[in-house]
Amino acid sequence: MLARRKDEIALRVGRPVEVVAVSARDRTRNRDCDLSGVRWFEDAVELARDPDIDVFVELIGGHDGIARDAVEAAIASGHEVITANKALLAHHGVSLASGAEANGCNIYFEAAVAGGIPVIKALREALLGNEIARVSGILNGTCNYILTRMHEEGLSFDACLEQAQLLGYAEADPTFDVDGFDTAHKLSLLAALAFGVQPDPDAIHVEGIRSITLADLEAADELGYRIKLLGVAARAGAAVELRVHPTMVPKHWPIAQVSGVTNAVAIDGDAVALTLVGPGAGGDATASAVVGDICDIAAGKSGTPFGWKARDLRAAGKAAIQRHEGGYYIRLAAVDRPGTAAAIARHMAEQNISLESIMQHRRGRPHGGERAESAEAPAPVVLVTYATTEDAVRRAIAAIEIDGVIASPPQVIRIEKD
Template sequence: MTQTLRLGIAGLGTVGASVLHMVARRAEALTAATGRTITVTAISARDRSRDRGVDLSGLHWFDDPVALARSPEIDVFVELVGGSEGPAKAAVEAALGAGKHVVTANKALLAHHGAALARLAEANGVALAYEASVAGGIPVIKAIREGLSGNAISRVYGILNGTCNYILSRMEAEGLTFEACLKDAQALGYAEADPTFDVEGFDTAHKLAILTSLAFGVEIDAEGVSVEGISAIQPLDLTMADELGYRIKLLGVAQATEAGIEQRVHPTMVAKASAIAQVMGVTNAVTVDADAVGELTLIGPGAGGAATASAVVADITDVALGLVRPTFGQPIAGLAPPRRVEMQRHEGGYYIRLTVHDRTGVAAGVATRMAEANISIESIVQRRSAKAASSDPQGLSGQPVPLVLITYAATEGNVREALAAIDRDGLLAEAPQLIRIERE
């Protein structure tokens, strides 16, 4: 082990530039904490001419990140390129194969190839560290893998995507549509030009798959995550949630059940009194339910250059201290194969908004179909406009009106069965809205 720890950084976007700044700014403190000088010696990025606000003149520039990963000039390869395939995957494999420690913020790479990369890291006796891959600056990986190692975890869930939380927060506070809030998020740089990966839940699903492996000691199973996004949420849903004592959040939820591990990402109603309901804007939050500590919630910045760089530098510090931990909390051979629980078997409360034809007997017909599917209704609200109520007090116009149901615990399969029957009865004017309720 040399006294100086030499870093090679691939990817000099917002996060990469922030890591460069942080390592330089905190040089004395990092040396004091680790007993080693930590320095960046080589870099790789697509554009040499871009001004990144830091002097790069003394660094060795590699056009090819794979060549950087293999270079004898570095001890640690910091991968900030992104993407589950291509240069990022090839460079990380090359670094691990060459006996280099790897620090990455790449959740997609880990979600799809984490097991294979962990085996490669173990075979070469090096670290594969990824604190920055989930929830930005929140140290949730360390909390679960190390801080809670004496606990049996039953559930981990959270707000893992700041773009979605920003959109839902704005929709709730200002009564705006999803489309209007998305446009603002793009203008502010919170959402990409193509926002699908964020707003349809795939980013959250990748992060959840990583947390699931850590929390429950199972192999990563990104394909086993049930995923729904927020694009179908309407202002009325947020208004009704508020009246019923809830807020709507896009949650990633992993839960241990007798049948296996549930992994699901979807819009969720959470009680307004809960800690996670207070998290607004681009902030992230992760809650862990464990036997010894009970409920533990970590809240903080889930994205951004400085926050993500903070997590990257924390991993670099561990490497400098010689801490090489099993990637997912235990040797890869000890991870159990995943036992998927299909969404149809999920059991919980539901918010169901039906747009029905405003005529006599519709509510009774809906209630009958729910009862036939063994679903108990906690509350039912029919929302008619003041104009419609005054002009048609008997409700005989047949015009579409919203009918909102809150159910007691029911299985997803039974709820879907009841909705299909209601549709066959010709009671629906448009597709139903279904939002799960996460109880504390």
């Protein structure tokens, strides 16, 4: 990209940009570009300390090890740093930002969140006139791909995950993606930019998508929703609520219509509200974001990594999900016997939970030689609540489980409404 746009970039930023040195594990790998005139460093830390470079770009990954060592070495040498490493910044962002400020350099990380979507620049620069109330989004393309395929093709989670792995959208060990940790790392960076809180993945309530079934997707469709894995950072009085979990969003919301590996970020400010949509990963998207950061440095732009001085970033604190308020979808495998419905309703009422709707689907009828189900076989019951608290829902469910009127752990999904 730098070679292809060489003349235009020089014209726009006022100086030429040249790659002068690289470091990687495998020197012989084909990278589809001419590196014959570029100095090769076996040790990335040595490259980071090179006095003849202006900018060090880290695209290694991982929050410790060589990536952290190299970035710290570059900062200590006073070099500007560009990184796509959300894990590194989520775990060590405050100390790295402090080091950069002390050494008169900066850290740029547009590629670390939402790929080619310029959401970092939007929060750090373009929306400074706004008081941000909420930042939320689809921040992991793997999860969005899986949920999209499940919904559109009626495939199981396991089948969609296998396809994602074959296509390179998911790693052999998909835990980081499907259990929500990748989204949490990215959300911690957005929260730092929007609200001035220290990046801290441990302050975020995290749930993944492994428990989502076709029954949940079908019920959501019938109720007028789509299920997405959302990262949400929102003002809650003087605190900031930070959470990652599957969420039902109204079908007509722009974010509900984002499919496949595409990412989307919705920003709600007091002056403007906008939704940014685009490619969340891939070589071109990452290159676009990295080159944008390089051009900012070449043009002489300055600032602080998170838009706030590191010393002014306050602790986020552990997300108090129990105080979260909103609507809830609750799917129960209810035992079909007298008193079950009454017990469920009683425990909901005891927690002052009002029900917006109740859906009960009949069990499938036996066909051919299939054995008929017993009278007490569980039947799926879906409850949709009006606004209530997480704590009230959990207390009601715990009481229902003690009564023994459900046959398996319930499914609970939070609902976002207009």
